[in-house]
Amino acid sequence: MTDHTVKSFGEQLETLSALVAQMGGLTEAQLASAIEAISRRDSAAAERAVGGDARIDEMQAQIEERALKLLALRQPMAVDLRETLAAIKTAAELERIGDLAKNIAKRALVLNREPPIRLTQSLARMGKAAQNQLKQVLDAFSNRNAEEAETVWNRDGEIDEIYNSLFRELLTYMMEDPRTIGLCTHLLFVAKNIERSGDHCTNIAEVVYHMVRADHLATNRPKADTTSETAVPYESHA
Amino acid sequence: MPAMRESLPWLRGKIWPLLLGAIAGGAAVLLGGSGLFWGAVTLALAVALITQFITFQEPVLRPAVPTPDDPLGLLPPQTRLLLEQLPMPVMLLDGTQRVLFANQFMRDVLGPGLDRKRVSTVLRNPEVLLAITGAGHGEASNVPFTLPVPVERHFQAYAARVSVTPPVTVLLLHDLTMVRRSEQMRTDFIANASHELRTPLAAVTGFIDTLRGHAKDDEVAREQFLEIMATETARMRRLIQDLLSLTRIEMNEHVPPEARVELDGVVRQAVAGLMPLAAEDGIAMVVDSVPGLPPVLGDHDELVQLFQNLVHNAIKYGRENGKVTVSLGLQDGQLVAAVRDEGEGISPNAIPRLTERFYREDVKRSRERGGTGLGLAIVKHIVNRHQGRLAIESRQGEGSVFTVFLPAAREENGEKPATPEPVTEML
Numbered sequence: 001m002t003d004h005t006v007k008s009f010g011e012q013l014e015t016l017s018a019l020v021a022q023m024g025g026l027t028e029a030q031l032a033s034a035i036e037a038i039s040r041r042d043s044a045a046a047e048r049a050v051g052g053d054a055r056i057d058e059m060q061a062q063i064e065e066r067a068l069k070l071l072a073l074r075q076p077m078a079v080d081l082r083e084t085l086a087a088i089k090t091a092a093e094l095e096r097i098g099d100l101a102k103n104i105a106k107r108a109l110v111l112n113r114e115p116p117i118r119l120t121q122s123l124a125r126m127g128k129a130a131q132n133q134l135k136q137v138l139d140a141f142s143n144r145n146a147e148e149a150e151t152v153w154n155r156d157g158e159i160d161e162i163y164n165s166l167f168r169e170l171l172t173y174m175m176e177d178p179r180t181i182g183l184c185t186h187l188l189f190v191a192k193n194i195e196r197s198g199d200h201c202t203n204i205a206e207v208v209y210h211m212v213r214a215d216h217l218a219t220n221r222p223k224a225d226t227t228s229e230t231a232v233p234y235e236s237h238a
Numbered sequence: 239m240p241a242m243r244e245s246l247p248w249l250r251g252k253i254w255p256l257l258l259g260a261i262a263g264g265a266a267v268l269l270g271g272s273g274l275f276w277g278a279v280t281l282a283l284a285v286a287l288i289t290q291f292i293t294f295q296e297p298v299l300r301p302a303v304p305t306p307d308d309p310l311g312l313l314p315p316q317t318r319l320l321l322e323q324l325p326m327p328v329m330l331l332d333g334t335q336r337v338l339f340a341n342q343f344m345r346d347v348l349g350p351g352l353d354r355k356r357v358s359t360v361l362r363n364p365e366v367l368l369a370i371t372g373a374g375h376g377e378a379s380n381v382p383f384t385l386p387v388p389v390e391r392h393f394q395a396y397a398a399r400v401s402v403t404p405p406v407t408v409l410l411l412h413d414l415t416m417v418r419r420s421e422q423m424r425t426d427f428i429a430n431a432s433h434e435l436r437t438p439l440a441a442v443t444g445f446i447d448t449l450r451g452h453a454k455d456d457e458v459a460r461e462q463f464l465e466i467m468a469t470e471t472a473r474m475r476r477l478i479q480d481l482l483s484l485t486r487i488e489m490n491e492h493v494p495p496e497a498r499v500e501l502d503g504v505v506r507q508a509v510a511g512l513m514p515l516a517a518e519d520g521i522a523m524v525v526d527s528v529p530g531l532p533p534v535l536g537d538h539d540e541l542v543q544l545f546q547n548l549v550h551n552a553i554k555y556g557r558e559n560g561k562v563t564v565s566l567g568l569q570d571g572q573l574v575a576a577v578r579d580e581g582e583g584i585s586p587n588a589i590p591r592l593t594e595r596f597y598r599e600d601v602k603r604s605r606e607r608g609g610t611g612l613g614l615a616i617v618k619h620i621v622n623r624h625q626g627r628l629a630i631e632s633r634q635g636e637g638s639v640f641t642v643f644l645p646a647a648r649e650e651n652g653e654k655p656a657t658p659e660p661v662t663e664m665l
């Protein structure tokens with residue numbers, strides 16, 4: 001879409017920011033539909049999420065193009081440069097979250113064809129936590145609020161804890177009744193996707209912090225995800 | 239006609255009166271003479287022009303004097319006052335989709351600092367943004383949308399164009415949260431109640447049948463069964479009470495409380511009420527507070543219930559002859575209240591699920607001590623309503639700490655328009 005009028009540089013930056021916010025809105029809707037598909041067994045919501053991913057990818061391309069033009073033509077400096085970079089990085093993270101949401105939705109379609117399993121409640125809770133992180137970090141981006149970004153960054157442990165607990169529970173479930181392995185594997189992937197979405201939100205938080213403060217949040221983010229070291233002992237019921 | 243209006247601005251607003259005056263004058267001359275027929279024709283023409291005036295003219299917000307926070311002078315002070323008083327969220331946007339004006343209710347929904355921002359920066363919902371863009375082209379629309387976090391809220395958004403020159407669109411929100419919640423609460427309550435009551439009711443029915451049947455004359459059995467029936471019915475009563483409590487709290491979860499409450503008094507009230515229960519287990523209760531703590535914006539009764547539930551849990555699951563400590567403090571502008579017990583602790587697997595409705599880590603022990611499985615769900619929803627946070631830490635063998643963070647109330651400043659009344663009626 002070409003501009004008919006010569007916009008001021010400030011306005012162009014603002015438009016770029018507004019586009020990122022808009023893409024954020026689409027991603028939020030995407031994640032919401034995916035989580036709803038799981039928690040309310042709503043396959044219509046799942047279909048919406050699967051279909052909505054293309055638009056998100058489009059927007060990322062659009063934002064990148066605009067940002068590149070801005071960099072090439074205006075050669076921004078200091079905070080303007082950081083804002084332009086932040087737009088590109090944030091768009092990339094949002095696109096990943098959109099993809100993860102689509103994947104969750106696809107698995108929801110599979111899960112909803114089977115009888116309900118009570119572990120989806122924990123998944124729903126995890127999903128809400130991830131949605132909360134996404135909303136807050138996007139607000140932080142729009143309001144240029146470094147403190148809010150830092151809060152999001154620190155709170156990732158909450159999602160990790162639910163994930164750890166869910167992981168162990170799923171392993172136990174599968175061992176007790178091997179007929180549930182198929183379903184539980186899907187649930188494991190969904191849980192992993194939600195946990196990854198949370199991580200992408202903290203990445204956005206780091207980007208926002210850098211954009212505002214020109215400084216980096218500590219490189220060692222407290223990571224509470226212990227599933228890579230988790231083993232559940234197998235007791236043979238011979 | 240419109241083109242003429244654009245090119246001769248001094249004539250705008252005066253052209254219609256002039257035209258009508260000429261027609262009326264002409265009609266008077268013709269009617270006064272012998273041209274009755276021509277008089278009637280002129281009058282008919284005048285009527286036709288008047289109806290045109292009524293149907294095609296778009297209302298124009300007359301430009302007023304520009305002010306610092308309204309640089310284009312688009313909002314006359316009376317309009318601003320009227321919109322501020324409207325008991326629903328209203329927002330006005332200009333031709334570049336920037337916020338011209340947002341009233342208090344809108345600021346309550348979207349947060350402060352909205353003026354002059356691009357609308358997509360403050361409201362990201364794709365359906366609403368589409369509706370606003372459509373409205374900018376003259377297509378009014380009505381779309382439902384949801385804000386899922388932090389507390390689920392449902393709205394109906396109405397977007398329409400108010401005027402063409404200058405270009406102004408309006409966004410009006412209708413809060414459907416209460417309606418949706420009522421429906422959901424009713425369904426949930428019925429589902430929960432019938433599920434949880436089924437077992438105790440079955441037990442009581444069974445005992446009644448037995449007492450009527452082969453235990454009719456068995457004195458010992460009768461006493462035993464009546465004892466069990468009394469316990470079960472007491473449990474059912476507590477369950478209904480807790481469910482009603484939870485329903486009431488969830489209904490109002492999205493309405494932030496407004497009264498100023500001192501947590502010190504609340505905690506002491508909760509602890510005092512539980513003294514007899516603590517004494518039964520030989521548990522000592524300690525309140526550790528600092529003077530001069532700021533109040534919170536809260537609902538007094540709900541906060542008392544919150545601490546009652548936390549302290550009751552501490553007593554229930556604490557070590558006999560141990561200690562339960564409630565400490566109050568201030569940290570980073572937030573009030574911090576921690577309830578600590580010296581019980582067996584909670585397994586790390588269970589901690590994330592503790593606030594789930596009817597989730598019990600140790601079902602047998604919870605039942606023995608009269609638990610309904612709803613205590614922490616109630617705590618969670620009260621904390622949510624108060625825009626606070628709940629943190630749970632536990633060490634197996636050492637005990638647990640439940641910490642509540644609540645934002646301190648800021649200083650009073652000016653009058654706010656009335657917020658919707660919280661619901662006190664049950665289903």
